[in-house]
Amino acid sequence: GQQLNQSPQSMFIQEGEDVSMNCTSSSIFNTWLWYKQDPGEGPVLLIALYKAGELTSNGRLTAQFGITRKDSFLNISASIPSDVGIYFCAGHGPNDMRFGAGTRLTVKP
Amino acid sequence: DSGVTQTPKHLITATGQRVTLRCSPRSGDLSVYWYQQSLDQGLQFLIQYYNGEERAKGNILERFSAQQFPDLHSELNLSSLELGDSALYFCASSGQGSQETQYFGPGTRLLVL
Numbered sequence: 001g002q003q004l005n006q007s008p009q010s011m012f013i014q015e016g017e018d019v020s021m022n023c024t025s026s027s028i029f030n031t032w033l034w035y036k037q038d039p040g041e042g043p044v045l046l047i048a049l050y051k052a053g054e055l056t057s058n059g060r061l062t063a064q065f066g067i068t069r070k071d072s073f074l075n076i077s078a079s080i081p082s083d084v085g086i087y088f089c090a091g092h093g094p095n096d097m098r099f100g101a102g103t104r105l106t107v108k109p
Numbered sequence: 110d111s112g113v114t115q116t117p118k119h120l121i122t123a124t125g126q127r128v129t130l131r132c133s134p135r136s137g138d139l140s141v142y143w144y145q146q147s148l149d150q151g152l153q154f155l156i157q158y159y160n161g162e163e164r165a166k167g168n169i170l171e172r173f174s175a176q177q178f179p180d181l182h183s184e185l186n187l188s189s190l191e192l193g194d195s196a197l198y199f200c201a202s203s204g205q206g207s208q209e210t211q212y213f214g215p216g217t218r219l220l221v222l
Contacts, residue, residue, distance in 0.1 A: 033210060042111065042199050042213035043152070088152065090211075096165060097142075097211065101151040 006089050006100025013079055014108050021087060021103040022073040029091035032065050032072040037086045037102070046087075047074070079107050112136065113202050113214035121220045127188040130217045134181055134202030140164065141183040142211060143175055146197040158183055190221045 006023045013019060023032070031050055035043035047058050049065035049072060056063055062075045072091075076083055084107050089100040112135035122128055134141050143155040145168075154167035158177035169175075172190075177183040187194060197216045203209035 031210070035213075040197075040216075040218070042113075042215045044111070045210060045212060048210050096167075097154065099152045099154075 004089055004091055004098050004100040006103060008103060009101070010104040010106070012106045012108065015079060015081060017079055019076040019079055019083070019105060020073060021089075022071060023089035023091070023100045024071040025091055025098070026070065027091075027093055028069040029093050030069075031092035032063070033090040033092070034061075034063050034072070034074045035088045035090065037088060039085075043088055076105075079105075081107050081109055083107050111212040111214065113200060113212055115198075115200050115214035115217050117217060118215065119218050119220075121222065122190060123222055124190055124192060126190050126221075127186065128190065128219065130185040130187070130198050130200075130219075132183045132185070132200030132202075132214060134183070134200075135212055138202035138204055138209075138212075139181065140203045140209070140211075141177055141181070142201040142203070143169075143183070143185050144199040144201065146199060146216075147193075148196070152199065155185070187219070192221050195219055195221045 004023045004025050034046045037043040047063040052069045053067045054065045060077045086102040088102045114133045116131045139160045142157045144152045155169040156175050157165040161177050172188050175185045199216045200214045201211040203211045
């Protein structure tokens with residue numbers, strides 16, 4: 001299916017810096033999800049958002065469901081080396097689920 | 110551990126061959142989804158089954174087929190394999206509603222030589 005527009009494609013940051021990534025779509029979604037994937041592993045759910053405008057935190061991670069229902073962002077505060085990986089957004093529409101192409105995060109110690 | 114299991118973890122085969130990938134969903138989940146992820150690419154949705162019946166179809170080739178059995182485990186069959194079929198194949202499962210969050214298995218890495 002059609003992919004979501006996820007940006008940036010990649011980020012290189014210093015340990016301790018904050019990170020922000022986002023996803024946009026021309027379609028509205030009922031649910032937004034953020035996953036992290038380590039090399040050779042399956043995606044692991046980080047945060048699920050179920051209502052427009054919802055802001056949810058999971059430790060150093062914060063994500064928001066845009067009020068237009070067409071976008072979402074993920075913030076990571078005070079990054080650490082184990083934050084390295086690929087972060088995917090996913091949107092649940094009425095009939096399908098679509099994924100962003102991923103943001104590859106590199107954290108330099 | 111997501112509770113979704115996939116076997117085998119690795120598979121090496123030759124072009125023209127046929128393979129079967131297996132997935133067991135989380136306990137109680139009725140939906141199973143199959144995804145393909147090529148090197149450094151995003152996840153491509155292939156197909157979804159719900160309680161034994163096909164629910165949605167994505168970019169699945171005619172050479173590929175899947176089924177979900179009464180015990181809710183699922184198999185993805187890949188036939189007439191080509192070099193370009195080499196990829197990670199993930200299975201995910203979710204609960205009863207169509208909007209339920211998907212939980213992913215560890216994947217099967219397929220290499221076609």
